[in-house]
Structures are given as C-alpha cells and as structure tokens.
Amino acid sequence: MPELPEVELVVRDLVKELNHERIERVEISDVVIASKLEGKEAIVKTLDVPTFIREMEGMQIESITRRSKYIYMTLTKNGETYLLASHLGMTGAWFVGNSLDDVTEEKFRRHIHAVFALDDGRLLIYSDIRRFGELRLLKEEADYPPLLQMAPEPFDEGAEDYFIARVSEPKWLEKPIKQAIMDGTVISGCGNIYATEALFKQKIHPKRACRRISEQRKRALFQEIVAILNESIERGGSSISDYRNVNGESGTMQNVHQMYNKKVCPECGSATKQIQIQNRTSTYCPQCQK
DNA sequence: TACACGCCCCGGTAGC
DNA sequence: TGCTACCGGGGCGTG
Known part of the structure; x- marks a missing residue:
C-alpha cells in the first residue's frame, strides 16, 4: 500500500514519461460508472462520470508533483488551470503504455478504472484493485479543504x-x-x-x-x-x-x-x-x- | 462544540 | 474446493 515514498516514486516516473501531452479521450470502467449511478463515490469523486469525462477531455498536462500522499496533476484547458488530485488509496497504480496490454500484471489489468488517451497515441492508465483511491478534479486546492489542512512536507524546513x-x-x-x-x-x-x-x-x-x-x-x-x-x-x-x-x-x-x-x-x-x-x-x- | 465511533468506498487472502 | 471474516487510508455522518 502506497505511502509517501511510493507516491514520490510514482510521481518521478510520471514526470519522466509525460511532457505536456494533451488528453484526447477519457474512458471510465463500467464498474465505476455503475457504482456512481448507485450514488457511491467510487474513485471519481464529487463529479458524475459524464461531467468528469467532459472536463478532462482536452486538458493539457502541465506538471506533476506530490503533496503528502496525493499526486497533483496541474492541467490547463481554454486558458484555465485545474488540479487533478489523485490518491492511490491502498491499491491504486498509474501506468503509461501504448495499450492496456502494457499493464502486464493481470490483477492490475483486471481493475483498470480510468484510461486517458494522450495526443501522442499513448495511454495514461489508472488501475485500482480495491477502488479506495480517488481522482478528484478541482479548480484549485481550496476546493477540497482537507488538502489545505495537511501538515507540511516532512522534508521541508519547519x-x-x-x-x-x-x-x-x-x-x-x-x-x-x-x-x-x-x-x-x-x-x-x-x-x-x-x-x-x-x-x-x-x-x-x-x-x-x-x-x-x-x-x-x-x-x-x-x-x-x-x-x-x-x-x-x-x-x-x-x-x-x-x-x-x-x-x-x-x-x-x-x-x-x-x-x-x-x-x-x-x-x-x-x-x-x-x-x-x-x-x-x-x-x-x-x-x-x- | 468537540470528540469518539462506526460506516463506507472494495477485493484479496487467510483460515477453516 | 469453497465459503466467510477480516483488513485498511481517510473522510464523513451520527450520537
């Protein structure tokens, strides 16, 4: 289960892989769609799935950083800046590949819940076996108050x-x-x-x-x-x-x-x-x- | 008002 | 082999 070091390593890998790609298309898994329709907050938080997809499509990835155990993706679209705050929960994982088959481990491939098709033809893939993770699209950090209440980064002075x-x-x-x-x-x-x-x-x-x-x-x-x-x-x-x-x-x-x-x-x-x-x-x- | 507690999002796995 | 109970990050609602 990912704690700060694991999230840091994911971020470092994503930074190496991604460089200002644009998200062309978004797909969300049927199980997440079904859970959301039942009123559950499964992975895609706050927004309903169609809205999340509509908002995410066309976003350009500007930067990827870590804050505590969250992955922060700064995104832009039509001159506006957004923040995708992603928590891995207990079993979340990000992959980048040319197809879903690049997720080689079956237990992760079986639980792919979000696929972001990038303008260079690659896929940015979120898999989460137990679905405790979250994808939270925000206009800014303050839109989700718990983010502001987090302690400073442990490596920071103070x-x-x-x-x-x-x-x-x-x-x-x-x-x-x-x-x-x-x-x-x-x-x-x-x-x-x-x-x-x-x-x-x-x-x-x-x-x-x-x-x-x-x-x-x-x-x-x-x-x-x-x-x-x-x-x-x-x-x-x-x-x-x-x-x-x-x-x-x-x-x-x-x-x-x-x-x-x-x-x-x-x-x-x-x-x-x-x-x-x-x-x-x-x-x-x-x-x-x- | 503040805190303690249980619930909830789940599937893998240990144990029987 | 197959069933059941348990586990857990972290927010949130309830009492």
Whole structure:
C-alpha cells in the first residue's frame, strides 16, 4: 500500500514519461460508472462520470508533483488551470503504455478504472484493485479543504517544529503517539508501515501518550521518520501487497522492514504483539518499546 | 462544540 | 474446493 515514498516514486516516473501531452479521450470502467449511478463515490469523486469525462477531455498536462500522499496533476484547458488530485488509496497504480496490454500484471489489468488517451497515441492508465483511491478534479486546492489542512512536507524546513507544536496541543497530549504520527495534519505521508518502523527504531511504545514523550525524543522520532521515508525512496518503495511503479515494478524496502507485520523482534527475539490503535493494526515489541 | 465511533468506498487472502 | 471474516487510508455522518 502506497505511502509517501511510493507516491514520490510514482510521481518521478510520471514526470519522466509525460511532457505536456494533451488528453484526447477519457474512458471510465463500467464498474465505476455503475457504482456512481448507485450514488457511491467510487474513485471519481464529487463529479458524475459524464461531467468528469467532459472536463478532462482536452486538458493539457502541465506538471506533476506530490503533496503528502496525493499526486497533483496541474492541467490547463481554454486558458484555465485545474488540479487533478489523485490518491492511490491502498491499491491504486498509474501506468503509461501504448495499450492496456502494457499493464502486464493481470490483477492490475483486471481493475483498470480510468484510461486517458494522450495526443501522442499513448495511454495514461489508472488501475485500482480495491477502488479506495480517488481522482478528484478541482479548480484549485481550496476546493477540497482537507488538502489545505495537511501538515507540511516532512522534508521541508519547519516541518519538525510544526510537528512538535501540533503534538503539544491539548487535543493530542493524552493520545497515543502512533495515532499522532499517522495523522496527516500532524505529519504528511507517514502511514502504518513507516510509523511502525520508526517507533520500533526509537523504542517507543505505539500507545505511549504524546505528553509522556520528551521533546528530545519527539524530535528524534520525527528525524527517524524522515530518514525512513528517504531510505524507502532510495530502495524503490515498499511493495507490501499491491504497490507497483509506473513500469509495474516492485520496490525492495519491505525487505528491510524490522517490525511491520513481524512475528519476532529482530533486536531481542521476543514475540511481537499486535494492538489496535484507531482501528489500525500496530505491531510492536513489548520488550524493546516502552 | 468537540470528540469518539462506526460506516463506507472494495477485493484479496487467510483460515477453516 | 469453497465459503466467510477480516483488513485498511481517510473522510464523513451520527450520537
């Protein structure tokens, strides 16, 4: 499942592949169309499918960037600028190819939900096995307020101080640290995998209340998260289940995970434990993490 | 008003 | 082999 590093790698690949192409035609899968007709918000958010297609056709791709776990495509049409904010959910993936057969893995090919035919003849393809991802066409970021509430990019200057300030707010003091670092308004882009790894490396129990962690330890934890996110980008991301890059390749970060989904602590050999925090499974070592 | 909780978008997969 | 329960990112509605 894609977190910040995986999204960053997708963006880097898309930037290499795409250069101001124009979207000529758009196709949306029958299952998405059917879900939308039932009133569900399946992948194509807010807009109905015909409107989404009509708006997207004729758009020129100006730039592709990442903001937290969102892919931002800046688009223009008739002198107006738009933003396509794409979230991969748990199983979303983008591909670029000459035909749908270029999506070589069957489980992704079976779940292609949006196809953007480009003016150079290639296809920009969005596949999403579980359909938890989103394609959100906006006039600007402010049209979807949660985007404005996201914490600064973790690599940006000031993000660490922002983190310290946020977890020092009354609403966070008694809450588990893991809940805080997985909240996108506290840190951008840190999901369950990297939160689990960072807490293990810093020997912090995931349920420890924010109030009961010194500022020094909190800063060390933040820096650990940044280091792990960077390491994962260098390793091509974590391919826990369904992450693939634009060329359909997996990453290798999962090979160096020490705690996420592990049964035994690599440090002390104790059996790990799993608890639920905010309905998310948290794996930790009861001996090493206090 | 603010927060906790459950729901919802789903298919793959583990377990029986 | 086939069925069922479970999992989860993240917003949102309800109590």
